[in-house]
Amino acid sequence: MSTETKTVEMRGHIIDSMALARVMNKIIGRGGSYEFLQFDVGVKDTDISYLKLQVTADNTTLLDEILDDIHREGAIDIDPKSATIKPAPKDMTLPMDFYSTTNNETRIFYDNHWILVQKQMMDKCIVLRDDNTAVCTPIRDVHQGDEIVCGEDGVHVIVPRRPRKTTDTFAFMNSGSSSERPTLNIARRVAQDIYNAKKNNGRVIIVGGPAIVHTGGSPSISAMIRHGYINGILAGNALAVHDIESSIYGTSLGMRIKDATPVSKGHRNHMDTVNEVFTYGSIRQMVDAGRLQKGIFYECVKNNIPFVLAGSIRDDGPLPDVITDVVQAQRKYKELLKGATLVLMISTMLHSIAVGNMLPSTVQIIAVDINQSTVTKLVDRGTWHALGIVTDVGAFLPLVLQEIQQQEST
Template identity: 50%
Template sequence: MAKFLSEIEVRGHLIDSMILTKIFDVIMDLGGEFEVLNMTVGKKKKEPSYAKLQIQGKSQEHLNKILNQVYREGATPTIGKNIVLKVAPKDMVMPDDFYSTTNNTTEIFLGNKWIEVENMMMDKCIVVRGNKASCTPIRDIKKGDMIVVGETGVKITPPERPREGSNVFAFMGSSSSSERPTQHIAKKVAEDIIKTKKSGGKIVLVGGPAIVHTGAADSVAELI
């Protein structure tokens, strides 16, 4: 029986910033399996940690889905793969599967080396010109621009918990943190949806790339 496996690695303050925990959660929530092949924990406060994992999926499609999500948490393939580029067909028109950015530090593997993407912003795209990459709003896309598509060759550096002179809960208040409590908001939205449906009203969803970022695409599709 064929096994669908891939190795990833991740570096940084994996324990106290919960980066590794998030990666484990993503794999298990999506029904995958993993094995920790190697792990080195920083012995001092400012020393980064390192982990190498083998991920197993039920099919290649299932494995790719898991990989796309763990890459969003800061993991990268153990063997660097160059980004995939597609041409913008028209002004302000994106190619299918364009990479939607976060506001975290991002690098792309271009010409067999990592380069940092300039001017990072949320929910934009990455345009490559020569050996430089920049985060670009869709309104600024011109026909012929080379756009990064898919997750291959993209590396994110997740936010880390402040280490000096900061309240431990300040990290949860960061605009780029996914640790903020949102259960009460989700509950209120769910109650409003049920109330609207019962009263015969209609619901309009104005979705954005954040649906994909948070791994909620399948759940949203099921609701629709």
């Protein structure tokens, strides 16, 4: 029986990233087979490895399916063809066979050399510019005549290696998320990463949900902002409303934060909060007038820390600071994420998934939530490199702050 073969190569940290294991599993899972033609393993942990692999399948169709599967793990043709370029037929429209990106570093082979794709994000197209640069581009930003990369010829996905430092990899966690490890130990390692990010002039961004306030975690985030550890906040209307409500009335959703007891007519406190912000004009004007004197957004204003609030159909108000145009909000999110080195996703499923889709896999992501499903969905939606901690954020955040302060004193 005749078979079809193709020789591909992989280069990089293909062993410790598990890319090689995934490639072998995908080939076998599709009913194909493989043979190692050359395998040069890096001697030191900083060395890269090189593999030349022959892939065999029963027919051309099956072989093409296998090659498509393993392409996104970094396996490319041994003799790369030039990337296929086609013009966009009109604004916000792509050729039917456009290449859809991953969040991993990507290069395209064009004009006999490799070009690194800029602004890497998943689920975008690649536009080749006149200056021979390639840029990850949302479909809404595509203009008629833009040169679009199509198909997978000449496209190389570079799967990142796993970080080498224990504090970066969370080596104590054997899976993508953990709810059974010692909380203090985990908090210490998160604090170390935040502390190191500031020390190394990195940028730490928080993606937060209102549970930060409901569980009493707001003072800890406020302190981190005040001491220069947080460089930006991405959230929805709810985090801002409940943070301001708790700062003014001491409640969140009408419940006293200090003892979780209901307040008479407390159900209207969050609407009173929305009304007050409108009365002053904005969160900043509320701070400037002296009405808002503590909390996450008070600290943002006082310390010139930018924040972006994205609206949704369920918002009360929303606050005047909230961007209700979802496309504009997405663009503002991306602007604030530029240069981010560590992103903390705290108790917000939808915003976490959205931000995860905007980030390259080289950015460290830590997701903290009481619900295991939040972390699982974040990983399932493409942010495979996120590290999850399943715990109560109200108890966890004070521990992280305590450990940061301990780092400062040593």
